[in-house]
Amino acid sequence: MAEIRKDEAVDATPNVTEVDVVDAATEDAAVVALDKRVDRGEPILQVRNLKKHFPLTQGVLFKRQIGAVKAVDGVSFDLYQGETLGIVGESGCGKSTVAKLLMNLERATAGEVFYKGQDITKLSGRALKAVRRNIQMVFQDPYTSLNPRMTVGDIIGETFDIHPESAPKGDRRRRVQDLLDVVGLNPEYINRYPHQFSGGQRQRIGIARGLALNPEVIICDEPVSALDVSVQAQVINLMEKLQDEFDLSYIFIAHDLSIVRHISDRVGVMYLGKIAEIGTDVQIYDHPTHPYTQALLSAVPVPDPDSRDHRERIILTGDVPSPANPPSGCSFRTRCWKAQDKCAQEAPLLAIPERFKGADGPAAHESACHFAEEKDVVHAA
Amino acid sequence: MTIIDQTASVPGPSDGGADAPLLEVRDLHVEFHTRDGVVRAVNGVNYSVSAGETLAVLGESGSGKSVTAQAIMGILDMPPAKIPQGEILFRGQDMLRMAADERRKLRGAKIAMIFQDALSSLNPVLSVGYQLGEMFRVHQGLSKKEAKARSIELMDRVKIPAAAARVNDYPHQFSGGMRQRIMIAMALALEPDLIIADEPTTALDVTVQAQVMDLLAELQREYHMGLILITHDLGVVADVADKIAVMYAGRIVEQAPVHELYKRPAHPYTRGLLDSIPRLDQKGQELYAIQGLPPNLLRTPSGCAFNPRCPKAQDICRTDTPPLFEVTEPDGSALPGRRSACHFWKETIHG
């Protein structure tokens, strides 16, 4: 069964209709996952078996490839209109590379990203520029994502210079001021430079730039991790408000599991370039079945000193292996307490585990583990 | 391979406080002289920590939490920094009045510091074994061979696998978590009485963060050291601290034992911080957000520095700087160790 699902994922074409998806899924008896799809209609973004391998080379003038860093190694997911898909993982798991691939800032080694049925990884020139209007990005570091030598007006207004058809010339200054207003900044700040703003305000400028072209999808790469705690909440609230207002779809990439839970409808957990587990926020946070997700969740410090004496914690040993030389089979097996011989020989596929297939419960969601079992670590106090 | 530990990361209870504190900071002020004016980074900070006790200093960037620590360590660049007044008492002796070499002897041997960025705190061209051994050679006059043996012992102590084989490796050959362990080993080398850890796990991944915090807590318990943990993370604090000092704009705005603070914050800023963090175990609606911006230390607001962002602010908050009031129960009975710099602490804590 898992085999079939994989094929379907790889072969998915822009012509996959709603009916096809439903048929395949019904055979799977993946009731929970199915419900979601039926509700939400056609996905706005379909990612299929996306890969990015950075070649490792030797030599100065004549380079010779000696290996590859598998930063992203076969990632598939869907994004629906108006939803937020959270992607969590530790540093080096490939989540930021996924963002760059979706934005076409890096060329994918393999795989497809369908935006409304069109594979955007193969686009270039005018066609790519047209797609960019609909998929925008908010960057992690508000201190480096704004050109320090341009005024705020120029930074946001540049989007209209690049896409002249999006706003008539005389209208642009007013549009920029409107955008500043939308993100909660004083429109009179239009002539100021980025260094005259605090981190939170800069991130608002970055969001205004992302909104300028009225995109449908915004990819947010750690948008609040560089901000102070008291400012993070402001920016998160703003992003949620904008989502409702403009019917945006977010891909929200972060390492902070609490924030991801707060903002996301569905969550994917990444480890070493692969998705370990994906499901709704309730499925992932309250009913995780992958040991890595469980360890990750239990490691998050809880802001409640009363729980510290009796909270059960899974403390992983060791570090994340190098993506240049990942372990055979399941890439998590070197740090997993459940690992057996099978894990070293056979890479588990991302699918609903066999044992949960018939079940109608929240544990029945896709998890790439041979020995998936449910364990509520968050409420285990 | 993996430890499922029911009682992880709980440091022993503090020593009642009968004995004199190990370190006491009294009315410390630090300012930076810049072309735009005087930045008052620390404005009269008082705190103390005893042996075996963990004090968490909680604050956002610009709150003065790190500057205070640097003043204690004596590693502030002066100028531009200046300490116009205040005392830093280590075992009753004022470190600010000590001769430079006397103070240097304390540093490393009695008080050690762990920094956020382990990679830039270690010398990239020297092996970690050499850098660890240096502590013993310089402070204890051990031979090269003895120093190396002690280094391996220390690396074992902080649970670096295959310490003997890795002692000659260079910092970049270690992962982030391992480097932070080396930093801890270095701080621990001379068995200091007090360790100051400035955001020790902020740069690390969640799973590694937990390992390192556990190690730190365990070592502290074992050596019965005082620990000042400087952080912005309310989660980390809840896991390890005995008492907390919350800083805002260079002042302590609230002090409390850890359980008390989370249950009943007595300052609107603390309350706001607690309300604004999303929780792993529940999905709320809109997050509570503290309005406005962190203060500009060149122009700290008059009165209470938090007043422009405070939902409870009254006229008095804009004119009078609140002192650090003793916090009591509604019936007047004492709440030991609790203080709040809010004119309306009663309303904040008792509703």
Added chain:
Amino acid sequence: MPELTTTSAEKTATAAPDGQSLPDPKPEKARSLWGDAWRDLRGNWIFIVSSLLILLLLVIAFFPGLFSSASPDAKDLAAHYLKKPEYGHVFGADWLGYDAQGRSVYARAIYGTRASLMVGGGTTLAVTVLGGLMGMLAGYFGGWIDAVLSRITDMFFGIPFLLGAMVMLNSFTERSIPIVILALTFLGWTQTARVMRGSVITVKSQDYVQAAKALGASTSRILFRHVLPNAIAPVIVVATISLGVYIGAEATLSYLGLGLDGASWGNDISDGQNQIRVAAYIMLYPSIMLSITVLAFIMLGEAVRNALDPKQR
């Protein structure tokens, strides 16, 4: 000095190690980074002194007649052969004495200014354009373009500067200012190229360049709106400092007899050394002019560097 030169919000943050004590935008007008640098410079006495000196030198170079009524080439061997200076006759033809050909040392020192400044300025301009372009292309495009351009740079870098210039100039029979500029540029652009390449590589990985790409900006827009303005500062610093060096190089070449035809400090120093025992002043005054000029440009470069990158101090 460092605390006096910090201005912008970011610099305040550097001063306060705790992090961003970022002021909220003040009720004042926009402050660009270039504007901040300029504000820094205006308050820096090194900048004021050096730019006043350079201004004076420029006036001398373009209007030498204002400073000396005598011609640098007028010779009267019989009357003026090694005639000692008349220090009372300030600004007069005989103020600083005469050389072995009976020419006014003062007039020659004044008229030599133009040659020095033109060689220095011209070479700097040419080097910045050529080196900057090579560095920018190599740094931005990377890959094989970088490999090829960087190897070419290395090849030129390997040629000893003065030796190379000597060999080149030796093959010209007539050595005018453009020829000297050409020779110095040919050998001097590599440093600028390297600085520019490094600077561009740093800038191109910044998020705002990624952001411009994500918006669909064209390569030329990214290069000239985002990369160049942010990468140019170190090149400006190198240019101001090396201007003095090129003036010195011109003098050295002239001293070796491979420099300019006509009035030039290097030529005069070269001529003067023959009489150093009997008439040291012939060599002294062009040397003083040369030292002051080189010093002025190096001081200017220093001040500009501090203003553009206050973190370096």
